[in-house]
Amino acid sequence: MCLAVPGQVEDLKQNDQATVRMQGNTVEVCTTLVGPVEPGEWVLVHAGYAITKIDAQQAAETWALLNEMAGRASEVSGNP
Amino acid sequence: MSEQIEQLRQRLCSASEAADGTVRIMEVCGTHTVEVFRQGIRSLLPANVKLISGPGCPVCVTSQGFIEVAVRLTRQHGVLAATYGDMVRVPAAAGSLEQARAGGARVQVVFSARDALSVARESPKLEVVFVAVGFETTAPATADAVLLAEREKIRNFSVLAEHKLVVPAMLALVTGGQTRIDGFMCPGHVSVIIGSEAYRPVVERCGRGCVVTGFEPLQIIQSLTRLVEMTAEGTARLENVYTAAVNAEGNRRAQQLIDQVFERNPATWRGLGQIEGSGLQLRQAYRQFDAFERFGLVLGTDPEPPGCRCGEVITGAIEPPQCPLFDGVCRPTQPVGPCMVSSEGTCQAWWKYHRVRV
């Protein structure tokens, strides 16, 4: 009932919006639920809203784990 | 990582051997239901550990009456219904939102509550109704959209919402006794909002273990292992394996937002009936944004489709194959009930990933 993905705050915009980057994707996210954020901080994003800040180390571990699970596939860096 | 999984599996096997008979764990959250299937976790479980899918799919537990109201609303001239993806295919007596769209009604899938508000801003001649279901993870977003609409005086925006709260349903499931549950795998992202302490009543009043769980497969297996160990030991504890995102008190800001805009009401849950204090309705101060009031809508007690047993699936009383409609009359391409429609519905997950046993 709650798909949420960790991402890193890239840019702040007006009206409680921020751009959050996750592995080469960017989403416009509303930060009302987490208060002021700084570029570089990590947040968990659900349905266009940041629902909590998370620890940078743990976020990195999550992505590392996901990529490790992708196995050799994570060697693929992009289109030829 | 495979060593970690293997170690956990062994621990889970030992725990299940120590347990007396079948251990029944309920995963409350629809996303857990899907992840369990997608990762093939069921194929890794010991024979006496039974995973029951619970009422954690917001679309699935939405009352039939609400769905009927939503679909009928879209057939009104000048109304645009904005909603999350899963809602568009739930069948009402007169068809689903998807079918209404095929017949000319304005229905738009949005990704976030703020997107619905943007639609209202961009289409001043239309009445935009944000059809919102979801638990505590999603309710703050609806609250935020209402407050923003008020601040910006966006008059052509209203909300048709049937948000629900998870803990009252968990308590009702245990006390209702439709199905024996030994422990709960608790939804990770609802817990981000409500905090792990919210499950204390389930542990203390009902004596059932609760483990707050994230969505990576390691998390899920870790959680299952702890719940089986607790059951074998005869202890009930509140634990959290998702400490990366969940703390004891939750997101206070989000809780305040919900509290400011909504008040609790006795919501109707498919399969569970009416549960006191389990739903959210807009407070008096925000009723101007309530689509029920704006359009004079009345929530009826419309009957569920004949033969549909979604209610029993949602409470874990039966598994999808035990419903006579499953995979014959009721399939993802022609769903009868919401459990088959929703991508987090137990019946759809079962049909997609488990219909043929591997």
Add this chain to the structure above:
Amino acid sequence: MVEIPPGEGVKKLVSREEPAALATTAEQVDVGRRIVLAHGGGGELTDELIRGQILPRLGNPALNRLADAATLEVAGARLALTTDAYVVQPLVFPGGDIGRLAVCGTVNDLAMVGAEPVALALSMVLEEGLDETMLQRVLDSIASTGREAGVDVVAGDTKVVEHGRAEGMYITTTGLGRVLDGVSLGVDHVEAGDAVLINGAIAEHGLAVLSRRKGLSFASDLVSDAAPLSGLANALVRELKGVRLLRDPTRGGVAGVLADLAAAGRSVEIEESAVPITPTARAAADLLGLDPLTVANEGKFVAVVAREQAQAALALCREHRLGAHAAVIGRVTDRQPAIAELMTAIGGRRVIQKPYGEELPRIC
């Protein structure tokens, strides 16, 4: 507000009073008896449309095979014929545009039956008000992609419709090809033990297009993989006689192709961690709640190859620009009744099925 009375607008569903009387077979198309978007999704509902409405009325041996292209014997020559409509929105997306797609999609369908492209016919429906610079851009893409694929547009047609009726433009491309000598591909040739390969990373096209859709405030570094595969695919079937089958995982994704194989009686076992996917695509799919196996690709093919030729096939692909990240992702088994199974990254097992049709980004 004027309420539209029932009976107009939305048709009532077939009566619910007697569930036993409702459809019990997949042949009946019953979603309120109107075409819904999902009918075009390339998934279950598309199948139902084809089998339930189209084949009963138009069926014949060539059509009934439902291959990516029809193969016909004409005066001793083996020809391939295919057609596709391109209705992508938006018209321009990262990595391409509707023009590039219009050539790649059709050339690739020919390549999937072992044919080299001979000629294309192009029909365009333009919307009144379309910017001329957009038309020029699309035509330039068609020209350059045609050169890349080594094929010309030899015939065409253009129509213009009123504003609001074509979302910019729709293109239909018909492709004529010549099946390479001695090449015969098809599911009938697939045997237990055969290897299943893919020529590179999945899900990029579908996700790149979604990142430009209005209403999804999501942007991505992802770029469509749209590319003409005839060079690589033709080389593969010329060099290796053990290539059994080629299928391009467009709408419906890799899952669609694998589910089709199972529906045709061939079981497959796929290793999730062997399927190439970039971290960006994986994250985008997670964000949108989509299974990457169900997302469209426009520069990929799934190849089923005799086991003893799998390594040679891999080597051949990896030397080519469009196969640099080729991988063996699984194998054909003799399990019956036939199913497509996924061995998940954590060692679990589950079924791969065809998606419903319209994979809506979900959130909760």
